[in-house]
Amino acid sequence: MAPLTSEVDQSLDEEALVTKQHLERVYTSIQKYVQGPGVFERAYTYVRHWATESAMIIADERVWEIGANKVKQSLVKHGLRVTDVTFGGEASEAELERICTLAESGTELIIGVGGGKTMDTAKYVANKLHLPCVIAPSTASSDAATSSLSVIYTPDGQFQRYSYYPLNPNMVMVDTKVIVQAPVRFLISGVGDALATWIEAESVINSHATSAAGGTPTIVAAYIGRACMDSLRKYAVQGILSNIRHACTDAFEATVEANTLLSGLGFENAGLAAAHAVHNGLTVLGGPIHQLMHGEKVAYGTLVQLVLENRTLEEYFDIVSFMAECHLPITLEELGLEDISDEDLLKVGEAALKPDETIHNMSKKFSPGDIADAIRAADAYSKKWRQVNNWTEKFIVPPSRHHAHVQDIHP
Ligand SMILES: NC(=O)c1ccc[n+]([C@@H]2O[C@H](COP(=O)([O-])OP(=O)(O)OC[C@H]3O[C@@H](n4cnc5c(N)ncnc54)[C@H](O)[C@@H]3O)[C@@H](O)[C@H]2O)c1
Numbered sequence: 502m503a504p505l506t507s508e509v510d511q512s513l514d515e516e517a518l519v520t521k522q523h524l525e526r527v528y529t530s531i532q533k534y535v536q537g538p539g540v541f542e543r544a545y546t547y548v549r550h551w552a553t554e555s556a557m558i559i560a561d562e563r564v565w566e567i568g569a570n571k572v573k574q575s576l577v578k579h580g581l582r583v584t585d586v587t588f589g590g591e592a593s594e595a596e597l598e599r600i601c602t603l604a605e606s607g608t609e610l611i612i613g614v615g616g617g618k619t620m621d622t623a624k625y626v627a628n629k630l631h632l633p634c635v636i637a638p639s640t641a642s643s644d645a646a647t648s649s650l651s652v653i654y655t656p657d658g659q660f661q662r663y664s665y666y667p668l669n670p671n672m673v674m675v676d677t678k679v680i681v682q683a684p685v686r687f688l689i690s691g692v693g694d695a696l697a698t699w700i701e702a703e704s705v706i707n708s709h710a711t712s713a714a715g716g717t718p719t720i721v722a723a724y725i726g727r728a729c730m731d732s733l734r735k736y737a738v739q740g741i742l743s744n745i746r747h748a749c750t751d752a753f754e755a756t757v758e759a760n761t762l763l764s765g766l767g768f769e770n771a772g773l774a775a776a777h778a779v780h781n782g783l784t785v786l787g788g789p790i791h792q793l794m795h796g797e798k799v800a801y802g803t804l805v806q807l808v809l810e811n812r813t814l815e816e817y818f819d820i821v822s823f824m825a826e827c828h829l830p831i832t833l834e835e836l837g838l839e840d841i842s843d844e845d846l847l848k849v850g851e852a853a854l855k856p857d858e859t860i861h862n863m864s865k866k867f868s869p870g871d872i873a874d875a876i877r878a879a880d881a882y883s884k885k886w887r888q889v890n891n892w893t894e895k896f897i898v899p900p901s902r903h904h905a906h907v908q909d910i911h912p
């Protein structure tokens with residue numbers, strides 16, 4: 502893999518410029534994807550394609566206990582030297598640079614085991630050290646695993662920048678025996694993120710805009726986005742119910758694949774639109790919004806996109822009913838924003854319309870007032886849906902991001 506230096510950034514910029522000028526079709530991907538119960542215990546079988554002597558494993562303290570030790574044991578059993586690294590929890594420049602210095606000479610491979618932030622750390626370290634990278638998610642809470650970028654934060658958790666790499670991680674290895682034990686809220690958040698994939702992709706494709714991979718979306722990218730939506734509609738509710746009972750069913754496996762592989766390849770290769778821009782806009786607000794997970798905010802962003810696209814009430818109800826069945830938040834009250842002022846709504850609109858935001862991939866142009874109106878309208882449409890369907894269940898903003906069980910979210 503090429504290094505993460507300004508030289509590489511510059512060559513990436515040049516590549517993006519050439520691709521855009523020539524409207525080239527671009528598809529980018531991991532080389533291998535493996536998913537199933539107990540995969541971490543058989544890690545060497547897959548990892549040996551990139552390392553036979555030594556590897557570095559990065560995981561936070563909790564994930565070392567839950568999954569990373571299983572990966573390590575499989576590698577050590579086959580004679581590999583393993584450098585253990587305990588990730589501090591935030592993908593900040595300082596933490597990423599600290600971890601880069603811990604690699605022993607002769608390290609052949611970087612393995613990141615954990616959630617989105619650990620995955621983003623492993624990608625950064627591998628690129629900086631010019632080494633191959635294996636990502637081993639221990640939750641299906643986001644679509645970070647497959648992409649060729651990391652989201653970098655300040656040490657106190659504020660978004661700082663995206664770091665783009667020339668290529669994707671080499672392999673993603675998912676152990677569903679580990680993931681099925683994780684709090685169900687994580688899987689639900691992943692479903693919220695993955696539900697946006699096709700709705701945003703369709704908008705990018707219809708507008709002839711560029712994907713996150715930097716080119717014209719390919720036919721296969723559209724099919725992946727569509728398959729992500731279809732698969733969730735078929736299996737996500739059963740997947741969530743299975744997760745609550747820690748049952749590794751086929752429906753659970755399908756949901757994990759949609760959240761991880763289909764959503765990841767779909768968003769990168771087909772592109773993002775208003776749902777993620779509204780999510781980013783919402784993060785400028787303080788208070789309860791920071792207790793929500795990424796996919797929970799993206800879900801509301803998706804509803805706002807449906808309003809901006811002027812979809813019929815029938816189409817809106819179709820998506821919102823599915824979100825409610827998946828225990829995702831669908832009203833401002835459920836986001837903890839029932840008292841949001843007009844001024845704050847405009848701030849969200851302004852942030853969602855920053856020049857580098859993905860909302861500009863849509864053919865229609867919007868003002869901050871349009872976004873504010875769409876946020877209010879989505880709340881009204883969702884409440885109407887509740888009323889028509891006598892739906893009393895509500896998402897309650899949990900006391901912390903790691904508050905776990907759906908039973909707690911819906912007492
Ligand atoms: N690079 C990309 O393309 C991309 C895409 C989407 C999201 N992201 C990033 O991913 C991050 C969000 O990821 P996240 O939602 O996974 O959160 P996270 O990485 O902040 O946290 C995951 C938490 O879950 C815990 N955990 C992991 N596995 C567990 C298990 N099996 N059981 C119990 N606890 C477990 C970890 O210890 C950690 O505290 C954000 O920083 C976001 O910006 C990046």
Ligand SMILES: [Zn+2]
Pocket residue numbers: 644694777795799
């Ligand atoms: Zn997302």
